[in-house]
Amino acid sequence: MVKYSIKDLEKYSGIKAHTIRIWEQRYNLLVPKRTATNIRYYDADQLRFLLNVSLLIENGYKISQISKYSEDQFNQELKTVIGEEKLEFLDQHVNVAINELVLAMLDLDERRFEKVLGSSLLIRTFEKTLTDIMYPFLKRIGAMWRTGEVSTAQEHFIYQLIRQKIIVAIDGLMMPPNNAEKYLLFLPMSEFNDLLILLFTYLLKNRGKQCIYLGADIPFKDLQKVTEITKPDVLFTFVKAPAAKIDTQAYVYELSEKFTEKRILITGNPYFMEELEYPKNVQLVSEVDDLIDLLED
Known part of the structure; x- marks a missing residue:
C-alpha cells in the first residue's frame, strides 16, 4: 500500500498542509493513519477523497458544508459538479480537469478519462487540450511515479489512453x-x-x-x-x-x-x-x- 505524507496531499490537491490540518481538527475531515513508529500517513482512498473535496471547493462549496455531507450526499454533489451541465467550468479551472485525470489514473477508470477529455474538447481544440491539460497532467504523473505514488500499471494505463487519442488525431491531420x-x-x-x-x-x-x-x-x-x-x-x-x-x-x-x-x-x-x-x-x-x-x- 502506498503511503502519502501531508506534503504529498498538498502537492497533489493544491490544498496547503496547514489548511488540511485545520480541517482535520475542526471538521474531522480526514483521520491520518499511523505507522508502527507513530508516523502519520494517508492512503490512496484519502488522497482521492481530498482531490474530490478540492473539486467541490473549486466549484464554490464551503468546507463547513462539505464536512456535513454523508457519503451518498458527497457523491451526489460530485456527480452534479462533473455533470454535463458543468462542462464550461473546466475552461476556467484547468486544475479541476487535471485532478479528475489523476483520479481516473488511480482508479483505472476509462469512463472518467473519456468524460474529462470529451468535456474539454467541447470548449477547446485538441491542441489546447494537449497543451493546457494533458501536458501538465503528464508532468504531474512524472512526479508521482518518481516518488512511488503511482504504480507502473496505473501509469501505463493512462499513457495508453492518451497515446491512442494522439495517434488518431495525428492521422486526422492533412498531409x-x-x-x-x-x-x-x-x-x-x-x-x-x-x-x-x-x-x-x-x-x-x-x-x-x-x-x-x-x-x-x-x-x-x-x-x-x-x-x-x-x-x-x-x-x-x-x-x-x-x-x-x-x-x-x-x-x-x-x-x-x-x-x-x-x-x-x-x-x-x-x-x-x-x-x-x-x-x-x-x-x-x-x-x-x-x-x-x-x-x-
Missing part, C-alpha cells in the same frame, strides 16, 4: 506539402516512453511540418542511415530514462558532431537537462510552450 520543413523525431536506445514525442509530433504536423516519426529505442547507426535517406531539416529527440548526467551530455555531443549541418532539438529529464552544455546546433526544449514559441517565430 503537409513536400516543401514544408521536415522533422525527424525519435527516441534513443533504451528510451521507450514515446508519449511526449508523439505530442510534439502532433504540434508540428498541425502547423504544416513534415514529420518522420521513428518511434522508440533507435540505435545511433540506424539514425544516421535514416537521416541520409530522408534529409530532414531538424532532428528532435527525447531523453528521460534514468541515465547519468555524463552519459546524456556525451549523447548531446555525439548528436552535434555527427549531424553538424542539422538543427537538433532535445527535451527530457528536467532534473539536469538545463545544466548540460549545448553546442550551437543543439537547442533544449524545456516546455511545450518553448516549441510553440519556436514554431511561431
Whole structure:
C-alpha cells in the first residue's frame, strides 16, 4: 500500500498542509493513519477523497458544508459538479480537469478519462487540450511515479489512453506539402516512453511540418542511415530514462558532431537537462510552450 505524507496531499490537491490540518481538527475531515513508529500517513482512498473535496471547493462549496455531507450526499454533489451541465467550468479551472485525470489514473477508470477529455474538447481544440491539460497532467504523473505514488500499471494505463487519442488525431491531420520543413523525431536506445514525442509530433504536423516519426529505442547507426535517406531539416529527440548526467551530455555531443549541418532539438529529464552544455546546433526544449514559441517565430 502506498503511503502519502501531508506534503504529498498538498502537492497533489493544491490544498496547503496547514489548511488540511485545520480541517482535520475542526471538521474531522480526514483521520491520518499511523505507522508502527507513530508516523502519520494517508492512503490512496484519502488522497482521492481530498482531490474530490478540492473539486467541490473549486466549484464554490464551503468546507463547513462539505464536512456535513454523508457519503451518498458527497457523491451526489460530485456527480452534479462533473455533470454535463458543468462542462464550461473546466475552461476556467484547468486544475479541476487535471485532478479528475489523476483520479481516473488511480482508479483505472476509462469512463472518467473519456468524460474529462470529451468535456474539454467541447470548449477547446485538441491542441489546447494537449497543451493546457494533458501536458501538465503528464508532468504531474512524472512526479508521482518518481516518488512511488503511482504504480507502473496505473501509469501505463493512462499513457495508453492518451497515446491512442494522439495517434488518431495525428492521422486526422492533412498531409503537409513536400516543401514544408521536415522533422525527424525519435527516441534513443533504451528510451521507450514515446508519449511526449508523439505530442510534439502532433504540434508540428498541425502547423504544416513534415514529420518522420521513428518511434522508440533507435540505435545511433540506424539514425544516421535514416537521416541520409530522408534529409530532414531538424532532428528532435527525447531523453528521460534514468541515465547519468555524463552519459546524456556525451549523447548531446555525439548528436552535434555527427549531424553538424542539422538543427537538433532535445527535451527530457528536467532534473539536469538545463545544466548540460549545448553546442550551437543543439537547442533544449524545456516546455511545450518553448516549441510553440519556436514554431511561431
